[in-house]
Amino acid sequence: MCEIKTANNINKIAYLGPIGTFCEEAACKFTMREQVDWQLLPCGTIVDVFNSVYRGEVDLGIVPIENSCEGSVNQTLDLLANEFDLKITGEIILPVQQNLISRQGVELTAITRVLSHPQALAQCREYLEGHLPGAEPVEIASTAEAARQVALSGEVWAAIGTAGAAAAYGLAVLVPAINDYSNNETRFVLLSRFDSDCFWDCKTSLLVYVLNQPGALSRVLGEFSLRGINLTKIESRPTRKKIGEYFFFIDIEGHRLEPKVKEALEEIRTVAQAVRVLGTYRSAVKVETAKRSVFEPTLDDLRQEIDMIDDQIIELLGRRTRTVDKVGNFKKVGSVRDPERESRVLEKLRKLAEIKGFDPDVISKVYRILFDHFVSLQQKKVDSGQ
Template sequence: MIKRTAYLGPKLSFCEQAAKLHTGQEQGEMLECSTIAGVFAAVEEGKAWQGIVPIENSCEGSVNETLDLLAYDSGLAITGEIIMPVKHHVMVREGLRTEEVTHILSHPQALAQCRKNLRHHFPGVRLRELPSTAEAARMVALSDKPWAALASAGAATAYGLSVIIPDMHDYPNNETRFVAISREANAYVPESKTSLLIHTRNVPGALYECLHEFALREINLNKIESRPARTRIGEYMFFIDIEGHKDDVTVQSAVAALLQSAAALRILGSYPAARFAGV
């Protein structure tokens, strides 16, 4: 298979930045996709050997589309993670004043991450959702309408836009976590994380019993989040990230116990824990 990495485009998106950080010096070819589902499809169909997609933000929480694709529509494994700071800037075509802006274009997560500041600086201005921040910048650059984009400084430079308000995000420590997905699981590496998907039984104490297995073995949890099981109201699946590799003895023991108590369990992948990537 060609060493090609699929990512949520267009070029200059935060996802492309994460993909380049993850691949490092061995970038190979990059395959731009217009949707998160398109990234998954490219990997599943063999058009790319791995894909990079956003999975959660430190302020706005999880990207539900990515979680749902992992849970219900894909057999791909998580093979890596990238955590990077995300800075959003308001940008316009040269000469457009702040008070003239009628619409602000961006990705839904970016708009949500800047909600308070947008209300303060642009009361009454309409917000328009697009597949990515970079696509918002591209559309503003090509349009003759009084629009602004919420995107990265790199996008402003590439499309010849002027930043009128920098650092629009509501919280200065705004970070997004991206994951690498592949058809093949990773080989063992130390200092790993493992992502699990657990469907608990609909009985009292079911979630407690699952979490107790980790506590008994002193396995630290990094994340737990529920998503509807798509069966009936009140039934949920849980995404759980733990410290350790699926081949570690303690993790294997916990998984064996969970298989006895949970309705279903799936290991989504074990991968090296990310270090903060300042960009």
């Protein structure tokens, strides 16, 4: 299925540690489904994970990228966009249960501080306000590091984290599942220096930089919708260059080399300032094209695509009708037809047709019919004096 290229066959995976983080759970979930043995290496920070992959000290890194309740992990997005030219080669979605952990027997009312990763604190905000209003929330680099610090301190502190972290640092779970929303899930991504060889159930992550101009983002998105390519995520981050300028992280279903995706990317490159393919990898959630090679569409697939294109043509003709009708408001009796405008439009469309792979002579025939139709609509409007 998805082969992940490794350097010198040493299978090392760096994760956001220390021992007992959700990231470690995600790494275990990944290594369990692989045929080979992996050595798990905890790192102190997300940047350290990126660095060890980039330097080739490990084959893969695993970092959190988004949570179903709290949204994106901005640091991961910013490192991908600005600092490291790395590939995403896989994803893991993990149900996340946050637990209140401390020394056995500690009374909730006595707790003065609650330590955890900012995402974990945010996921339990309502619980903390309702049950531990007097305790000060303190942000720590990871949930497991928070548990470690609680264990080391002599204070009546608690941490929020995994049951594994509680066990690893000699603490107890005082209250299980304190996350405000029960369907709390975190998505982790695998980082590598190489692309994955995934051809089934694929999704592709992109980084698109468009200037702050009217319609720029809409043209980018339009290229996907035109081809029936489903977006599974879109998220923006500031470029750090100028207010109002953003990078867009866009995840789509499909392979980067699949003809319709390739074509969409080629078009987008003509509108966007920059486009980077962060990676094509196996989706953790079943994709519609499940188990079928995206490179061999069936007759049904192709006919579905034609149906969609026809729908879009009709949609656009409807819009053209409404716009021509508005132009009719500027027309006076006797001067509806504008042959000069028609020949300019036609000249432009013939050139465009050539570029887009359509016969310009057919365009001339079709547009002669359309112009006659639209002029007669305007004529009726002008004659009726509406």
